[in-house]
Amino acid sequence: xxxxxxxxxxxxxxxxxxxxxxxxxxxxxxxxxxxxxxxxxxxxxxxxxxxxxxxxxxxxxxxxxxxxxxxxxxxxxxxxxxxxxxxxxxxxxxxxxxxxxxxxxxxxxxxxxxxxxxxxxxxxxxxxxxxxxxxxxxxxxxxxxxxxxxxxxxxxxxxxxxxxxxxx
Amino acid sequence: xxxxxxxxxxxxxxxxxxxxxxxxxxxxxxxxxxxxxxxxxxxxxxxxxxxxxxxxxxxxxxxxxxxxxxxxxxxxxxxxxxxxxxxxxxxxxxxxxxxxxxxxxxxxxxxxxxxxxxxxxxxxxxxxxxxxxxxxxxxxxxxxxxxxxxxxxxxxxxxxxxxxxxxxxxxxxxx
Amino acid sequence: xxxxxxxxxxxxxxxxxxxxxxxxxxxxxxxxxxxxxxxxxxxxxxxxxxxxxxxxxxxxxxxxxxxxxxxxxxxxxxxxxxxxxxxxxxxxxxxxxxxxxxxxxxxxxxxxxxxxxxxxxxxxxxxxxxxxxxxxxxxxxxxxxxxxxxxxxxxxxxxxxxxxxxxxxxxxxxxxxxxxxxxxxxxxxxxxxxxxxxxxxxxxxxxxxxxxxxxxxxxxxxxxxxxxxxxxxxxxxxxxxxxxxxxxxxxxxxxxxxxxxxxxxxxxxxxxxxxxxxxxxxxxxxxxxxxxxxxxxxxxxxxxxxxxxxxxxxxxxxxxxxxxxxxxxxxxxxxxxxxxxxxxxxxxxxxxxxxxxxxxxxxxxxxxxxxxxxxxxxxxxxxxxxxxxxxxxxxxxxxxxxxxxxxxxxxxxxxxxxxxxxxxxxxxxxxxxxxxxxxxxxxxxxxxxxxxxxxxxxxxxxxxxxxxxxxxxxxxxxxxxxxxxxxxxxxxxxxxxxxxxxxxxxxxxxxxxxxxxxxxxxxxxxxxxxxxxxxxxxxxxxxxxxxxxxxxxxxxxxxxxxxxxxxxxxxxxxxxxxxxxxxxxxxxxxxxxxxxxxxxxxxxxxxxxxxxxxxxxxxxxxxxxxxxxxxxxxxxxxxxxxxxxxxxxxxxxxx
Numbered sequence: 001x002x003x004x005x006x007x008x009x010x011x012x013x014x015x016x017x018x019x020x021x022x023x024x025x026x027x028x029x030x031x032x033x034x035x036x037x038x039x040x041x042x043x044x045x046x047x048x049x050x051x052x053x054x055x056x057x058x059x060x061x062x063x064x065x066x067x068x069x070x071x072x073x074x075x076x077x078x079x080x081x082x083x084x085x086x087x088x089x090x091x092x093x094x095x096x097x098x099x100x101x102x103x104x105x106x107x108x109x110x111x112x113x114x115x116x117x118x119x120x121x122x123x124x125x126x127x128x129x130x131x132x133x134x135x136x137x138x139x140x141x142x143x144x145x146x147x148x149x150x151x152x153x154x155x156x157x158x159x160x161x162x163x164x165x166x167x168x
Numbered sequence: 169x170x171x172x173x174x175x176x177x178x179x180x181x182x183x184x185x186x187x188x189x190x191x192x193x194x195x196x197x198x199x200x201x202x203x204x205x206x207x208x209x210x211x212x213x214x215x216x217x218x219x220x221x222x223x224x225x226x227x228x229x230x231x232x233x234x235x236x237x238x239x240x241x242x243x244x245x246x247x248x249x250x251x252x253x254x255x256x257x258x259x260x261x262x263x264x265x266x267x268x269x270x271x272x273x274x275x276x277x278x279x280x281x282x283x284x285x286x287x288x289x290x291x292x293x294x295x296x297x298x299x300x301x302x303x304x305x306x307x308x309x310x311x312x313x314x315x316x317x318x319x320x321x322x323x324x325x326x327x328x329x330x331x332x333x334x335x336x337x338x339x340x341x342x343x
Numbered sequence: 344x345x346x347x348x349x350x351x352x353x354x355x356x357x358x359x360x361x362x363x364x365x366x367x368x369x370x371x372x373x374x375x376x377x378x379x380x381x382x383x384x385x386x387x388x389x390x391x392x393x394x395x396x397x398x399x400x401x402x403x404x405x406x407x408x409x410x411x412x413x414x415x416x417x418x419x420x421x422x423x424x425x426x427x428x429x430x431x432x433x434x435x436x437x438x439x440x441x442x443x444x445x446x447x448x449x450x451x452x453x454x455x456x457x458x459x460x461x462x463x464x465x466x467x468x469x470x471x472x473x474x475x476x477x478x479x480x481x482x483x484x485x486x487x488x489x490x491x492x493x494x495x496x497x498x499x500x501x502x503x504x505x506x507x508x509x510x511x512x513x514x515x516x517x518x519x520x521x522x523x524x525x526x527x528x529x530x531x532x533x534x535x536x537x538x539x540x541x542x543x544x545x546x547x548x549x550x551x552x553x554x555x556x557x558x559x560x561x562x563x564x565x566x567x568x569x570x571x572x573x574x575x576x577x578x579x580x581x582x583x584x585x586x587x588x589x590x591x592x593x594x595x596x597x598x599x600x601x602x603x604x605x606x607x608x609x610x611x612x613x614x615x616x617x618x619x620x621x622x623x624x625x626x627x628x629x630x631x632x633x634x635x636x637x638x639x640x641x642x643x644x645x646x647x648x649x650x651x652x653x654x655x656x657x658x659x660x661x662x663x664x665x666x667x668x669x670x671x672x673x674x675x676x677x678x679x680x681x682x683x684x685x686x687x688x689x690x691x692x693x694x695x696x697x698x699x700x701x702x703x704x705x706x707x708x709x710x711x712x713x714x715x716x717x718x719x720x721x722x723x724x725x726x727x728x729x730x731x732x733x734x735x736x737x738x739x740x741x742x743x744x745x746x747x748x749x750x751x752x753x754x755x756x757x758x759x760x761x762x763x764x765x766x767x768x769x770x771x772x773x774x775x776x777x778x779x780x781x782x783x784x785x786x787x788x789x790x791x792x793x794x795x796x797x798x799x800x801x802x803x804x805x806x807x808x809x810x811x812x813x814x815x816x817x818x819x820x821x822x823x824x825x826x827x828x829x830x831x832x833x834x835x836x837x838x839x840x841x842x843x844x845x846x847x848x849x850x851x852x853x854x855x856x857x858x859x860x861x862x863x864x865x866x867x868x869x870x871x872x873x874x875x876x877x878x879x880x881x882x883x884x885x886x887x888x889x890x891x892x893x894x895x896x897x898x899x900x901x902x903x904x905x906x907x908x909x910x911x912x913x914x915x916x917x918x919x920x921x922x923x924x925x926x927x928x929x930x931x932x933x934x935x936x937x938x939x940x941x942x943x944x945x946x947x948x949x950x951x952x953x954x955x956x957x958x959x960x961x962x963x964x965x966x967x968x969x970x971x972x973x974x975x976x977x978x979x980x981x982x983x984x985x986x987x988x989x990x991x992x993x994x995x996x997x998x
Contacts, residue, residue: 053269054270056946056949057948057954058294058296059295062867063865064863064866072802080745084305085305087657087659089659093598095928098306101297123300125203125303126203126204126301126302127202127203127303128203129738129740130200130741134746135729135740140736140738141729144726145746148718148722151717151718152714155714158173159710159711159713163707163710174688175688177638177687178685178688181642181681181684184646184728185673185681187728187732187735188731191728191731192655193666
């Protein structure tokens with residue numbers, strides 16, 4: 001079920017080996033600059049299906065904010081945002097270019113003083129609830145969030161049956 | 169009352185089975201759609217990426233006539249496939265602007281030379297900032313914007329011959 | 344020839360499974376209705392013969408399935424490219440160990456591994472189980488055969504591992520270097536032994552329901568199998584987590600990924616089951632719980648198999664996206680689980696009786712334990728499948744770590760508290776204030792840790808804080824049963840309990856410590872410029888190219904110093920593979936007594952600086968050390984129980 005269009009730095013394995021139990025978090029093949037190729041002096045294969053932009057990551061994609069409190073807030077937010085071009089990773093855990101750009105966006109906005117909630121809301125406005133790993137509480141997700149409590153109560157009630165009935 | 173309780177596990181399993189089977193037989197759509205469809209185009213200004221084409225800003229879309237906004241890149245393979253269809257749309261008189269994602273001038277020039285140039289303007293989005301603000305999650309994607317700067321439709325993936333009528337319809341309806 | 348022999352062995356095994364089921368069904372039915380007036384000596388003798396035939400059939404079936412797997416492995420070892428599976432998944436240049444592992448590193452081969460373990464386990468039950476009432480044992484073997492038949496059908500009709508490829512290619516496709524990792528090679532069989540071992544518990548439960556023999560004898564027979572499967576599941580999950588941690592380059596060890604959840608759910612059910620089965624074995628209580636948990640555990644393992652192969656959920660782990668195969672497994676699932684649940688409802692009378700007990704008692708704690716584990720299981724199940732439900736409502740959403748941490752986290756903490764208190768409670772009836780007296784030291788330890796961490800560690804979240812405190816308290820409580828005991832004369836299974844519970848506390852401490860105290864530094868480093876992470880100073884000395892057997896890499900030399908201590912070197916790499924073209928990052932990890940320094944090399948930027956990702960993770964190794972302890976505790980428990988059963992059997996024989 002490959003999407004019709006190539007997403008940023010999506011690894012499209014040409015091999016037919018199934019991706020058995022493999023967490024390929026390394027999306028994106030790096031197109032090394034000429035300098036590195038020269039450094040290696042080796043035949044670096046030019047990947048035929050180049051699904052990578054070749055531009056370096058955005059400034060704040062892989063650098064922390066100077067203010068540790070802000071960086072902590074940004075980090076806490078990033079691990080809850082979904083990488084849109086990956087197979088189930090947060091933007092904090094992904095090598096994909098778009099994930100890097102999203103990290104840069106998060107850090108930039110938090111540095112500018114926005115609250116993590118505001119940044120999350122901005123992204124949800126653009127991508128829907130899919131982009132957050134923390135599903136909001138609304139009509140569609142009420143069953144999800146209430147289920148734990150419901151199960152606890154039902155289970156406790158069922159467990160009563162195992163206990164001795166106190167007879168007065 | 170107790171009798172009913174015994175059938176609860178079976179009922180729960182039936183529910184579970186139903187959910188799982190529905191996932192199998194009605195497979196979920198894996199594309200990530202933009203939630204900005206129907207809303208106003210976010211304000212942005214992008215510089216030009218090559219000298220021969222001006223950069224792109226929101227004002228271009230508030231001139232009264234519906235336009236297409238194509239999100240593409242020179243390193244994107246399906247973009248090559250959709251280029252002929254974009255040329256066809258241009259030949260039909262549809263105005264098309266573009267945003268180039270994470271790209272460089274020389275690469276874009278080469279791409280346009282090889283695949284044709286249907287664009288009036290191309291904006292340079294080196295860090296996907298505008299792409300993120302549109303709710304676009306990959307390349308290529310095409311947005312139909314009405315004359316007042318509202319996003320009317322999003323087409324995900326390359327534009328194939330069979331997609332052209334739907335796009336023309338959307339442009340027509342946006343007038 | 345070998346492939347055809349393998350296929351023939353598989354067909355024979357399937358035929359024997361059918362025979363096993365038929366004999367068991369007829370035999371059990373006859374023995375259960377043997378009270379009828381018409382039964383004469385001949386009828387009884389015939390019934391006896393039918394029942395006796397089942398055991399050898401089970402053994403031979405298992406051996407034939409094993410032979411089939413062996414022949415497949417031989418085909419892989421010889422790189423027989425005329426076998427389709429070998430051509431698509433192997434290559435003559437692969438090291439031997441990966442050729443062997445390649446046999447089960449694909450859909451068909453892993454299904455063959457599944458039926459082999461199923462058959463061998465059934466055979467082992469047939470040989471080793473002597474104390475269970477015969478009819479129940481035969482019913483169990485019949486249930487086992489029924490499960491096996493479904494999977495044989497799956498294999499033979501839709502996933503033939505021995506299909507031929509004509510003309511045979513010169514060499515195979517399967518040289519993907521990313522799959523050639525020892526962890527990745529042996530992770531599947533470990534988990535499979537766990538998954539399939541649970542099926543034995545399921546078969547016992549079905550057998551006991553059929554013959555209305557849900558009691559201590561059945562529990563004692565089932566217990567070692569539950570323990571064995573559980574040990575392997577624990578090891579498989581622990582190893583998988585550690586592999587993901589060191590291989591993926593971001594320092595994470597659990598992602599609540601659907602396939603990870605699919606391995607966790609049977610483990611949760613099996614943990615509840617193994618506690619429940621002890622109550623049934625010793626006190627004849629919790630009959631309904633035990634049977635239901637056995638059914639749930641197996642259904643979770645089947646759902647896991649389904650999720651990995653069907654493609655209905657997005658996951659990097661997805662094995663093979665084939666809805667047709669998924670549908671087959673789904674049908675098997677419906678038959679087995681639906682059938683078992685119907686049987687449960689029909690035979691509820693058998694499970695209704697059983698002893699009851701006071702709420703404040705060891706049994707009460709075990710019921711609470713079962714309840715908490717079941718709720719966590721439910722949360723994981725619902726959270727994993729909810730995106731499908733939402734899609735049905737037209738909503739696209741993601742459920743990930745924030746949901747699971749907020750819902751399962753607190754319940755897990757409550758569970759750990761119960762785990763601490765449980766072993767200190769008396770069976771049948773105990774008094775609350777007396778228990779609290781016994782718990783004084785652990786509770787104090789919890790309180791002190793809480794206060795210390797709250798004061799010394801600013802900004803630690805409430806969940807990690809509680810995790811740390813409860814881990815210390817539970818650790819103290821887990822060794823409490825050993826206080827004032829003659830350690831030499833403490834039974835092995837008590838040691839097992841202590842060590843397993845201690846393992847949980849240790850693991851929890853590691854998890855909480857990782858959440859609370861990890862320090863991260865992401866930086867674009869210049870050569871020679873020192874960077875700080877936690878108590879360490881890391882300096883990038885140089886980057887040089889390195890060549891490996893099938894890869895080339897850029898290796899960074901990092902000089903690391905802790906305070907004024909001696910310097911040591913770490914060499915993280917960025918590796919390039921040619922076929923298929925991939926880039927991986929090989930992290931360099933330094934393990935110290937109090938944590939791990941985790942370093943990753945990234946890309947170079949335009950200014951000649953190199954991206955470095957550095958983490959200092961205090962006590963993170965305790966996570967997997969704890970997992971190993973849990974498995975060890977299980978092993979000691981298993982050995983202790985087996986030894987006890989042998990001793991009792993000998994005594995009975997002598998009596």
